[in-house]
Amino acid sequence: MISTAEIFRTAEISLRRNKTRSMLTALGIIIGVAAVIAAFAVGQGANKSIDEQISSFGSNFIMVFPERSGAASQGNIRYLTYDDAMAIKNQVSGIDALAPMVDASVTLIYGNTNWSTTVIGSTSDYSYVQNRTILHGRDINESDVRQGTKVAVIGSTIVSKLFPYENPLGKQIRVNKIPFTVVGIFDTKGSSQMGSDQDDLVLVPLTTAQKRLVRWKGTAGRVRSIYIQGVSMEALGYIQNETEALLRERHKIKPKEADDFAVRNVTQMLEARRKTTTIMSMLLGSIAFISLVVGGIGIMNIMLVSVTERTREIGIRMAVGAKAGDIRKQFLIEAMVLSDIGGALGIILGIVAGYSLASFTEAPPIFTVPSILLAFVFSCLVGVGFGYYPAWKASLLNPIDALKYE
Amino acid sequence: MPLVDIKDIHKSFRLGEEDIEILHGVNLSVEKGEFVAMMGPSGSGKSTTMNILGCLDHPTSGTYVLEGKNVEDLDNDELAEIRNSTIGFVFQGFNLLQKTSALENVELPLLYAGLGGKERRERAVKALEEMGLSDRMDHDPSQLSGGQQQRVAIARGIVNRAPILMADEPTGNLDSKTSDEIMSLFCKLNDEDGITIILVTHEPDVAAYAKRILHFRDGVIMDDAINNNRRTVQ
8 A cells, every 4th residue: 555655755746747837726826825815914904903093092083173164264263262162062962071182292301301292281081082091190180170280191101201210100390391290190002003102192281281381372272173072973973963063153154154173073984994994805805715716726627637638647557556546645635735835825925915915005914823724724625625526537547548548 | 277367258348329349258368477479450359358357447248367366356446456466567658657767667566565665766776677777767768769668667567576467569669679679578577587478469570479379350369379489589
């Protein structure tokens, strides 16, 4: 009885003898596996990036900000104000939390170290709306905002830059030369998908920031934007419409004039993008799977041609003592070796293709072991599945018929 | 007990709508050590008989006893084992694996016999040396002359020590000088190693080397005689 190892060697020799044909056959599987892996990785990467954006904005998130419009360009520039924010909070239902905010670029100084960063002035709801948690100390509270106290909550990047060896709580830092007391530290959030450091921030009470850090002329109580968190996804549309109507009324915008502000339903936008991405990656994935199956059919085709072409070889092998099972094994192993090599090369090509595709989408691809294994195992199954029929056909030949085959 | 014993062998082929009977009851006994030449015109049934004797083909009816075993009772795997260890084949068209060295071709029966690589190699080298091909072992069939290719095929036929060697028109593609060389190898295998040889040919010059000559005509053996004018190797 011939050992399976010997049949492997026989299969290998016969594949080597037909290098071009073997490579072309394997190419079908290579492309199929690569396409499956790349499609999955890019799809998962895009989904993860959107998930991260959603979680970094907080859930059910609406953003209101001023926007130059036709009306505004005629000189009636209206800004959003703290009063606008309070009006929305009090008159629009379905709002879970609301945080007006301002921001400013500042230089922080502690001891001999200084650090340039962005300071955010907001209310006690800011952390909640932005999905931030306090690791040590406390958040800013309503009385801080009411009284305009000089307190600050800092992110972990600031801690490591200014307080590498100290506990920052209770220490005074200078923000644009104005002393603030550190009362709290945010939990680390890491880099955003866009690559910006979300822990490089300082939060101070809104009123303090308006008075001391932001030097805007004109409207008192002006804010950069208003963050709103709705009670549910379903409430967002309603909140958006009501907020628009209310602000138009407050800003005295005539019916035919355009808004001087914008209300963006960020969560809905992201959810919609996620749906598109999911559909796209499913579409890509199924096309990729089809190409893998087509690759398998390619293997079957070549193996069938090969069986016909090698009928005489089969006859010779049978005449010197090969059993039907030996012939079947040889052809099956040839198909398997082809599809396994194709699968392995396909993994490499898939990873390369995933990265190059992802450079267009700006979301790094995510290669998971299950998705790679799935593609590889499937390619092996394709090899066995489509290799079996030609192998079985080859084994049925009568020795003398195979020998006489011209 | 004869080595090979067939009784009343019939063989039909289906050709389009009708069955055509090629063999109409062939009877033949071959003892160990014989050298039999089967002669006859094309279509007389000599090759078909040999294919049945060689377990490459099944008879439509009749009995075949090989080394005391009833061949009809054997399944395909057992027939493969017989082709592997009991019968060696030499064909008119050599039937060597292309792009495969002479050595690997000769190793093939040993591969299917399940022998390890080292023993395979040793025995194949020995068989090729016996055929005078020591310096051609790594050559592909395409790099060998017809006579050399046929000697590789003979080496493959004897390498697994099969007691019977069957040859179907082994000199059909060779010139007369090379044919004589090949035939003298058959004689040597028969005389010195006691290998039973059954040979199909339509050339009287080739058949003249055999000890016994059969004449086929229309699917039966017409004449079966000891060759009293046996050609000897010069």
